Amino acid sequence: MTLLRLRAAxxxxxxxxxxxxxLYGKILDWSYFDHPPLVGWVQSLFQLLPIDHLLxxxxxxxxxxxxxxxxxxxxxxxxxxxxxxxxxxxxxxxLTPMYNALSVAFLPDTLxxxxxxxxxxxxxxxxxxxxxxxxxxxxxxxxxxxxGLWLGLAGLSKYTAILYVFSLVLIFIYKKRTNxxxxxxxxxxxxxxxxLISPVLYWNIKNSWISFQYQMNHVLTADASFLKNLGESFxxxxxxxxxxxxxxxxxxxxxxLKNFKTQSKHVVSLIFLSVFLLFFIYAATSEALLPHWxxxxxxxxxxxxxxxxxxxxxxxxxxxxxxxxxxxxxxxAILFELAFKIFPAKMTSSLYEGIQGWDVVMRKANxxxxxxxxxKKALAVMNWTLGSRAMYYNEQMSEVFVIDQRFDQxxxxxxxxxxxxxxxxVIEATKKAEHLAQLNCTQLxxxxxxxxxxxxxxxxxxxxxxxxxxxxYR
Numbered sequence: 001m002t003l004l005r006l007r008a009a010x011x012x013x014x015x016x017x018x019x020x021x022x023l024y025g026k027i028l029d030w031s032y033f034d035h036p037p038l039v040g041w042v043q044s045l046f047q048l049l050p051i052d053h054l055l056x057x058x059x060x061x062x063x064x065x066x067x068x069x070x071x072x073x074x075x076x077x078x079x080x081x082x083x084x085x086x087x088x089x090x091x092x093x094x095l096t097p098m099y100n101a102l103s104v105a106f107l108p109d110t111l112x113x114x115x116x117x118x119x120x121x122x123x124x125x126x127x128x129x130x131x132x133x134x135x136x137x138x139x140x141x142x143x144x145x146x147x148g149l150w151l152g153l154a155g156l157s158k159y160t161a162i163l164y165v166f167s168l169v170l171i172f173i174y175k176k177r178t179n180x181x182x183x184x185x186x187x188x189x190x191x192x193x194x195x196l197i198s199p200v201l202y203w204n205i206k207n208s209w210i211s212f213q214y215q216m217n218h219v220l221t222a223d224a225s226f227l228k229n230l231g232e233s234f235x236x237x238x239x240x241x242x243x244x245x246x247x248x249x250x251x252x253x254x255x256x257l258k259n260f261k262t263q264s265k266h267v268v269s270l271i272f273l274s275v276f277l278l279f280f281i282y283a284a285t286s287e288a289l290l291p292h293w294x295x296x297x298x299x300x301x302x303x304x305x306x307x308x309x310x311x312x313x314x315x316x317x318x319x320x321x322x323x324x325x326x327x328x329x330x331x332x333a334i335l336f337e338l339a340f341k342i343f344p345a346k347m348t349s350s351l352y353e354g355i356q357g358w359d360v361v362m363r364k365a366n367x368x369x370x371x372x373x374x375x376k377k378a379l380a381v382m383n384w385t386l387g388s389r390a391m392y393y394n395e396q397m398s399e400v401f402v403i404d405q406r407f408d409q410x411x412x413x414x415x416x417x418x419x420x421x422x423x424x425x426v427i428e429a430t431k432k433a434e435h436l437a438q439l440n441c442t443q444l445x446x447x448x449x450x451x452x453x454x455x456x457x458x459x460x461x462x463x464x465x466x467x468x469x470x471x472x473y474r
Contacts, residue, residue: 001094001335002066005104008338009058013355013389018105020388020409022047022057031203033211033409038156039108061110065103068299069094071117076307078121079265085310089303092320095328096302098240098291100335109295111157115150116272116296119164122147124268127175131183141185148189152196159215160279160296167275171268207412226285233284237298240291242327245302248320252305253277266304273301345455352459354385357452358393361462364450365426366396368464374422380467381426382435384408390426403439403473421470429461442469 014022024032024040025047031037046056069090076086093099102110125143154161172180180186204211238246256263256270263270276297280289309316337343337351365379378399381390387402387410394400401423402410424447427435436444448464 004335005062008335009104010052010054012338013358015355016385017107019392030199035108036156036200058104061103061106064110068113071114072303075117081307085307089307092306092324093303095324095331096242096245097331100331108158109292112296113299115154118150144185144189145192148192152193155197163275163279167272171271229288230284232288236291237294241298244323244327248323249301249305252308253301345457349457349459352454356459358389361450362393365424368447369424372422377422380423384410423467423470425465425467427463429463438474439467440471440474441467
């Protein structure tokens with residue numbers, strides 16, 4: 001699987017989110033509007049390597065996927081799962097489409113894959129020692145400091161890391177360990193975590209807490225179409241993680257919850273999983289969940305479910321193989337196509353929408369820009385999803401503006417959209433009417449177009465417009 005991911009990583013362009021986080025690595029800061037900074041900091045380190053730029057961007061995810069697989073295997077072995085069944089469980093996770101996607105595309109969620117296992121492991125080690133034990137006995141202090149380290153790194157990765165804290169509170173209440181609040185070791189762990197997330201706090205203090213406001217508005221909103229959103233979220237998660245693994249994970253989770261009091265080995269995991277599942281069910285009432293949002297739940301529950309059922313009875317083996325089969329076929333088909341482009345382009349063209357040919361798109365945009373005589377000139381796109389790739393692939397380093405009404409990271413990187421500029425605007429052909437209606441210019445002239453191809457089949461179609469004397473967003 002790793003060899004396939006390495007091959008695929010260098011064969012197609014960066015997606016929307018990937019390009020956005022690579023830009024984090026190129027424009028270092030204490031934090032960012034959309035997410036905490038760790039994904040960008042890691043990207044900046046890998047950008048120092050003398051390797052292909054696509055491999056620079058994706059190597060962190062590939063290495064993290066290997067580490068996560070090893071951590072899951074160790075986690076299951078500690079639960080007295082046989083080595084054979086632990087390997088099958090790790091394999092089942094590796095054969096899901098979404099795990100493969102996050103093992104190639106380096107997103108903030110990718111960082112949470114190993115951190116989830118490390119947080120649970122440190123929590124279980126702390127709970128295995130009697131309350132009030134010496135700071136040095138049985139590694140008590142070490143485990144508290146490690147828990148603080150993992151929580152701090154999670155907080156530097158994604159704002160949903162706060163759910164780990166809620167989970168820990170419930171776990172210590174359930175385990176009747178609330179007196180730990182008077183334990184100096186706990187507070188040393190808190191200081192460790194707080195110190196690590198201080199860059200996020202510092203950046204938000206400087207920027208009027210805009211990240212926290214955005215996240216609160218993003219999640220804590222109601223939507224009249226909540227049943228539709230829930231349904232779409234269910235279907236999206238089912239397809240992303242594979243129908244078989246998705247059903248196995250949910251079935252086993254509720255089976256284990258039903259017998260919660262007998263699941264002493266899995267109490268910590270089940271409480272973590274319950275908190276994350278309930279949160280994302282709630283989040284799904286306001287908007288359809290993106291495929292990777294429930295990663296923390298499935299990254300643990302899929303291997304745990306497979307291991308649990310395999311240990312329980314051999315009669316589950318054939319059912320689990322069948323459940324994994326379709327997921328595996330889809331994963332291998334996508335990986336082989338991305339790595340070697342083996343299927344007819346008419347079948348796979350949609351796979352390359354948005355990720356193919358952006359280097360060509362931006363070179364042509366700059367060639368049109370070079371013709372303009374006005375010294376106040378720049379490139380522009382009509383939303384942030386185009387902005388991330390436009391900025392990343394803009395080798396000429398000309399200014400790139402994002403023209404929209406949404407406040408986001410691009411407003412921080414380019415705070416003033418200069419009125420009076422001449423712009424070459426890169427527009428998606430499918431959204432021509434919508435985007436042209438939003439441009440306010442003295443003159444607006446079509447100056448060219450470009451199509452990106454896979455085996456002679458068009459996959460992306462862009463238009464170039466010269467906006468003379470830009471007057472603002474309509």
